[in-house]
Amino acid sequence: MHINQNILNKVNEWLTPVFDKETQESITEMMTSSPKELEDCFYKNLEFGTGGMRGIMGVGTNRINQYTLGKNTQGISDYLKKSFVGEELKVVIAYDCRHNSDTLAKVVADVFSANGIKVYLFSELRPTPELSFAVRYLKCHAGIVLTASHNPPEYNGYKVYWQDGGQLVPPQDSEIIQIIEDLKYSDILFEANETLIEYIDNDIDEAFWQSTVENASFNTPQLAKDNLKIVYTSLHGTSIKAIPSVLAKAGYNDVNIVAEQSVPDGNFPTVKSPNPEEPEALTMALNLADEINADIVVGTDPDSDRLGVAVRDLDGKMKLLNGNQSMVIMTAFLLEQWKRTDKLTGNEFIGSTIVSTPLMLELASAYGVECKVGLTGFKWIAKFIKDFPNQQFIGGGEESFGFMVGDAVRDKDAVAAILLVCEIAAQAKASGSSLFKELINLSLDFGFYKEHLISITKKGIEGANEIKQMMINLRENPLKEINEQRVVCIEDYQSSKALDLMSNETYDITIPKSNVLIYYLEDGSKICARPSGTEPKIKFYFSVNTELPSIEEYNIIEQELDNKIKNIITEMNLI
Known part of the structure; x- marks a missing residue:
């Protein structure tokens, strides 16, 4: 097959002595045996997306390896020196259970130390939220975690955190990316200064656990805690290093761990995908819950920033x-706790995203607080905390199974969120209710909102072009009517413009630019299209709502909303 000359130029660079013998041999073999794979390895440079940089491990500019991560780290080192002149620079590094995460973390530590930067390196795998906590606790200038979150086993990744404990946001992100792009691979300093690398573990763990218990506990009586039967799974990931200890420290003693999934393993052998968004991932936990008649199931993704929750529905079945749903029940509980303790002054806010449920806006309004809405990714919620220091952050989340309790951790945090959701469940059960009934009560008060997500995977160069064309079609040939409902407004976050189709007026969108398109229908439905920033996928988010007259009609109304979503998906030819 013919390979583009630009790709060949990159390949030839990687065949020079700057790169080790093993890398050169792998490339030489691919040139004869797998030219298409070679093309995919080099056709672009890995980019920073919604949650940092993620990619398949291997050789090449479009892969995660010691050279692509080394170049990132060299660029960040140069930027830190430029940004904090005269300061003793410090960074902290953590990693997850994935293949090569520990060795890649040491490469990153080596490069920082070779640049004269003090490095705190966790001695073993740790949850991502603990890294965010450690940045501020250790007063570091930056933090790195080696993780690919919930991606398949062949992936790894690199998340960058700044002084505030949040992920990189503008303008630092584009400034750092430019420095990285200007570097040559020969500029990377790989020779470690071991005297600048300090291994950390138990002291940080204890501080993180204590902080979590303080932030996510709300005066639940011990008897209520004792009466809550919990099933927990780490899905072979890092949360096993924190959640059992945090729950025990908080007084929850009936915690039943899914043993087959408790050992960290980058192959994730018991699941198709280690993602609590996928129902299949929690199958073993749900089975255990039915065996022991548990009240609640909680599980996390490999780096412990996402949480999955299952509770008993009105018929006593695990749902x-x-x-x-988990986001609004946690947010409503936090707001109510702040109200009961007279902490609401009108100067507080909760956080959400443009693709999440509009119910968050309703909750904020009811409690007299602001709901700040940003792009997908918790870095934007963390940015709100940094940009508005005179306002207090209560909590917030996004639809992708993430939540943040207070501001001790500046990223989605399944450790604190799981403790919080257990507090809610324990208190509800003690009062004769249940977490599920509390969720229904919110629907009675604010309307029944139902959301759904579909992801369409398109791999490789052709897939990237298909996704690009889908977004072009939605922009250039906008739908006027969906499921017999008129489209009343279209928001285009790439152009920062919104069009009101009823008045034919346009208005500006003040949220930063992003490749996102949102359709609003006359019945209050919302449809969002967004290419993923970290995976070869395009995602479609659906939100529909109606009144819920009574708790007895919950199942009927839910089915009606589910059918509405199915009809929208069918009419848009997405299945």
């Missing part, structure tokens, strides 16, 4: 909550 998985989606990310929007």
